[in-house]
Amino acid sequence: MSVTAAFDAVAGSYDQARRRLVPRFDDFYGTAVEVAAPPLRTALASGRTPEVLDLGAGTGLLSLLLTAAVPGVRVTLLDGASRMLAVAAEGLAARGVAHRTVVGDLTDPLPAGRYDAVVSALAIHHLDDEGKRTLYRRAAAVLLPGGVFVNAEQVAGPTPELDRRYDEVWVAQAGALGSDDAEIAAARERMRHDRPAPVADQCGWLVEAGLVDVDCFFKAWRFAVFGGRCASA
Numbered sequence: 384m385s386v387t388a389a390f391d392a393v394a395g396s397y398d399q400a401r402r403r404l405v406p407r408f409d410d411f412y413g414t415a416v417e418v419a420a421p422p423l424r425t426a427l428a429s430g431r432t433p434e435v436l437d438l439g440a441g442t443g444l445l446s447l448l449l450t451a452a453v454p455g456v457r458v459t460l461l462d463g464a465s466r467m468l469a470v471a472a473e474g475l476a477a478r479g480v481a482h483r484t485v486v487g488d489l490t491d492p493l494p495a496g497r498y499d500a501v502v503s504a505l506a507i508h509h510l511d512d513e514g515k516r517t518l519y520r521r522a523a524a525v526l527l528p529g530g531v532f533v534n535a536e537q538v539a540g541p542t543p544e545l546d547r548r549y550d551e552v553w554v555a556q557a558g559a560l561g562s563d564d565a566e567i568a569a570a571r572e573r574m575r576h577d578r579p580a581p582v583a584d585q586c587g588w589l590v591e592a593g594l595v596d597v598d599c600f601f602k603a604w605r606f607a608v609f610g611g612r613c614a615s616a
Contacts, residue, residue, distance in 0.1 A: 401444065404570050405505075406556035407603045412504070414601035414608040415445060415535040416452050419500040422530050423453045426499050432457050432481075433499045436525065438518070439489055439506020443471025445535065449502065450480045457481040459494050462506075489518055497527045504535040508579040515580060516588045523592040526613035532594060533610035539579040540605070549605040582607050 402408050419435070426433035433456045437446045440460035450456050458480060462468050468484045475482045485494045489510055501522045507515055522532050540546030557567055582599050586609055589597045594611030601608040 400562075400566060400570075403560045403562040403566065404557050405606060406553070406560065407606065410601060410603070411535055411606050411608060412445060412448055415502065415504060415533050416449050418533040418600055418608065418610055419449055419502050419531055420453050422499045422527075423449075423456055425529065427453070427455055434496060434527075435459070436494065436496070436498045436501045436522075437461065438493075438501065438503040438522070439509070440471055440484075441467045441504075441506065443468075443474050445502055445504040446471065446480075446482070447474055447478070449500075450475070450478070459483050459485065459496065459498075461485045461487055461489070461494060463488050490514060493521055493525055496525065497530075498525055499527055499530045501526060501530070501532045502535075503533075505537055507534055508537050508577050511578050512580055512584070514578075515585065516591070519585075519588050519592040519594075523589075523594050523611075523613060528613055529615045530613045531610055532589065532613075533600075533608065534585070535606075535608045536585075537577065537579050537605050538582050538585070538602075538607045541581045541583065552604045579605070582609055585609060586611075 405411055423433035435449065435456055435458045437458060437460045440446060440462045443460060446458045446460060450458060460468060460471055460482060463486065465486050468486060472484050507518060510518060526532060540549045554567060582602060586597050586599060589611045595614050597611035599607055599609040
């Protein structure tokens with residue numbers, strides 16, 4: 384089963400399971416929103432509609448949280464899983480959020496436009512390392528001056544031993560949050576498509592892409608939020 388088919392198959396239940404499978408869910412997504420919000424508020428204050436590009440948007444969870452925190456944003460959602468995008472569009476429409484959905488792969492040309500924020504959650508780790516580096520360069524290129532890129536991501540440990548420990552902790556925490564063996568097994572099946580990379584490597588690739596103020600803003604074992612800013616003109 385392809386990665387797109389794997390996620391389309393769970394489109395209707397994905398968000399409910401994510402609270403069990405992503406320990407410290409609120410801190411993880413909340414940090415991503417906090418990092419992305421400042422340039423959006425700056426655009427609103429100047430009388431302009433902020434533009435957000437959500438890469439691998441899935442069911443639109445990150446976009447929904449971001450537009451709830453900063454109303455008045457327009458969102459472009461890119462994902463290869465059309466059923467997940469349909470769930471996202473329904474949720475955004477119900478909340479009156481201006482949006483467009485684009486069915487496409489993360490390796491495709493990015494949707495036309497310039498953006499105040501390019502965001503992603505639990506998607507870019509499906510690319511190999513060179514794919515990540517290339518996407519980071521392309522994402523940086525579509526940011527407006529002062530815009531931000533933020534990736535809320537599943538990452539690899541910097542050593543094999545730490546990577547094994549990340550997995551042990553994840554299983555224990557997910558179980559404590561209510562995941563049963565079947566749900567964890569289904570998550571592992573989807574994770575066969577994963578190609579996570581360590582945070583330090585990815586922050587280095589963001590610097591290579593030309594971003595400034597690059598940092599890891601949150602990390603709890605295999606879940607991290609990192610990003611950077613396009614220098615102001």
